[in-house]
Amino acid sequence: MSAPDSSRGPSVRKVPDGDSLSRLVCPDCGYIAYENPKIVVGSVCLFGEKILLCRRAIEPRKGLWTLPAGFLELEETVTEGARREAREEAGAEIEIEDLLAVYSIPRISHVQLIFRAKLLSPRLAPGPESEETALFAWDEIPWDMLAFPSVTWALRHYREVMDETGGRSGFRPRTNPPGESGNY
Amino acid sequence: MSAPDSSRGPSVRKVPDGDSLSRLVCPDCGYIAYENPKIVVGSVCLFGEKILLCRRAIEPRKGLWTLPAGFLELEETVTEGARREAREEAGAEIEIEDLLAVYSIPRISHVQLIFRAKLLSPRLAPGPESEETALFAWDEIPWDMLAFPSVTWALRHYREVMDETGGRSGFRPRTNPPGESGNY
Numbered sequence: 001m002s003a004p005d006s007s008r009g010p011s012v013r014k015v016p017d018g019d020s021l022s023r024l025v026c027p028d029c030g031y032i033a034y035e036n037p038k039i040v041v042g043s044v045c046l047f048g049e050k051i052l053l054c055r056r057a058i059e060p061r062k063g064l065w066t067l068p069a070g071f072l073e074l075e076e077t078v079t080e081g082a083r084r085e086a087r088e089e090a091g092a093e094i095e096i097e098d099l100l101a102v103y104s105i106p107r108i109s110h111v112q113l114i115f116r117a118k119l120l121s122p123r124l125a126p127g128p129e130s131e132e133t134a135l136f137a138w139d140e141i142p143w144d145m146l147a148f149p150s151v152t153w154a155l156r157h158y159r160e161v162m163d164e165t166g167g168r169s170g171f172r173p174r175t176n177p178p179g180e181s182g183n184y
Numbered sequence: 185m186s187a188p189d190s191s192r193g194p195s196v197r198k199v200p201d202g203d204s205l206s207r208l209v210c211p212d213c214g215y216i217a218y219e220n221p222k223i224v225v226g227s228v229c230l231f232g233e234k235i236l237l238c239r240r241a242i243e244p245r246k247g248l249w250t251l252p253a254g255f256l257e258l259e260e261t262v263t264e265g266a267r268r269e270a271r272e273e274a275g276a277e278i279e280i281e282d283l284l285a286v287y288s289i290p291r292i293s294h295v296q297l298i299f300r301a302k303l304l305s306p307r308l309a310p311g312p313e314s315e316e317t318a319l320f321a322w323d324e325i326p327w328d329m330l331a332f333p334s335v336t337w338a339l340r341h342y343r344e345v346m347d348e349t350g351g352r353s354g355f356r357p358r359t360n361p362p363g364e365s366g367n368y
Contacts, residue, residue: 009215010193021257028212031193037256038220039295072221073205077288077360078295099357102283102297104261111223111262113286113295172354173283176261 009033037109041081042069044158045094047119050135051155053142054089057131061147067114067154068092082115090133091125094118101157101174103150114154116161153177193217221293225265226253228342229278231303234319235339237326238273241315245331251298251338252276266299274317275309278302285341285358287334298338300345337361 010024010033024033044067045052053065068089072081079096086092094117103112124133136142138159146152157174165171194208194217208217228251229236237249252273256265263280270276278301287296308317320326322343330336341358349355 009210009213026193026210026215029193031210033217035258036220036222037258037260039223072295074219074221074293075290076221076293077290078286079288079359080290099283099286102262104263106259106261106264109258109260111256111297170354170356173357175263 035109037111039072039078039081040069040110040112041072041078041085041115042067042112042154043082043086043094043096043115043117044100044154045086045090045092045117045119047122047135050137051141051158052086052090052092052119052124053134053136054126054130055132055134056129056147057126058129063131064147065142065145066147066151069112069114078113079115082113082117086117088127089130091123091127092133093120095120098169098171099173100161101154103153103176105150112150114150114157116158149180153180219293221295223256223262223265224253224294224296225256225262225269225299226251226296226338227266227270227278227280227299227301228284228338229270229274229276229301229303231306231319234321235325235342236270236274236276236303236308237318237320238310238314239316239318240313240331241310242313247315248331249326249329250331250335253296253298262297263299266297266301270301272311273314275307275311276317277304279304282353282355283357284345285338287337287360289334296334298334298341300342333364337364 010026010031012025012027013022014025015022016032054068055065056062068086070085072078082096083094086094096115096117098116100116101114122135126133141155161171194210194215196209196211197206198209199206200216238252239249240246252270254269256262266280267278270278280299280301282300284300285298310317325339345355
């Protein structure tokens with residue numbers, strides 16, 4: 001097999017017969033690459049009142065802090081995916097408690113499912129995608145060093161839900177803040 | 185452009201360099217088809233106490249009843265997608281009220297986001313994928329003619345939430361029933 005040739009593969013945009021939307025089609029063999037939005041699963045993980053953040057070792061936003069989160073893989077449930085990401089990025093074992101938020105980022109066709117979770121141990125070990133992992137009290141969160149707007153949204157929504165419910169389950173999951181279509 | 189040749193395109197399964205999972209790769213040009221789970225968005229739509237169902241005009245499960253639901257498209261938010269599906273399949277204009285449930289169907293790599301919604305008018309018009317649309321009182325639901333297990337789950341969860349909250353917002357979205365991994 002030859003090395004990938006970026007000029008080949010599905011590279012022509014057209015509406016296939018019987019379809020209503022434009023798709024990427026391979027001009028050589030007619031293969032149609034159906035593209036769909038991707039699901040990101042992640043968690044606000046608590047140990048006591050401290051929140052787990054990971055400092056990104058990779059682009060984009062290398063060096064900035066984020067929640068353990070990433071793309072759901074095939075044949076995973078959403079909670080399996082969120083637990084895998086916490087394990088891969090922070091060496092953390094977590095217990096998923098509630099669905100905290102669903103954010104749509106339509107410009108890049110992402111849907112984020114963010115859970116509230118409990119860290120089962122404070123022992124952490126940064127994975128290949130993290131330079132560092134740490135537990136932050138609310139007042140210590142590096143707000144000006146967060147990697148993505150949705151990290152800020154999720155942390156604020158976590159706090160809002162805690163203030164509203166005192167940590168009990170049975171709340172309405174949050175969505176994009178008003179006016180924030182996630183176009184970052 | 186020639187007609188699609190199903191023997192071409194990404195057809196060889198291998199682990200690309202630097203990756204950890206097996207992907208479909210094109211043996212001709214090296215194009216890698218990253219596959220991710222798909223998002224299904226749909227709604228339990230109420231007009232008064234009656235629930236909207238659509239009788240499927242297409243396989244699978246042609247002739248059986250389902251909720252208006254389908255794949256989220258690129259650059260859509262999840263609520264935009266759910267409203268589009270209600271419009272396409274039932275000619276229905278709806279207002280999304282709450283996230284009712286998140287179901288993972290790992291065998292087929294689907295994640296369903298099902299909303300509770302209000303029909304803005306009882307005027308319905310079956311789209312190309314529906315043979316018929318109708319409003320059912322709870323006692324009239326054709327339980328033995330529902331298209332998919334997740335339709336049954338969503339209807340039961342709708343009823344459970346109504347019994348618990350009396351229709352108020354602020355409840356915990358439901359997930360797969362215990363023991364139901366969605367392997368249908």
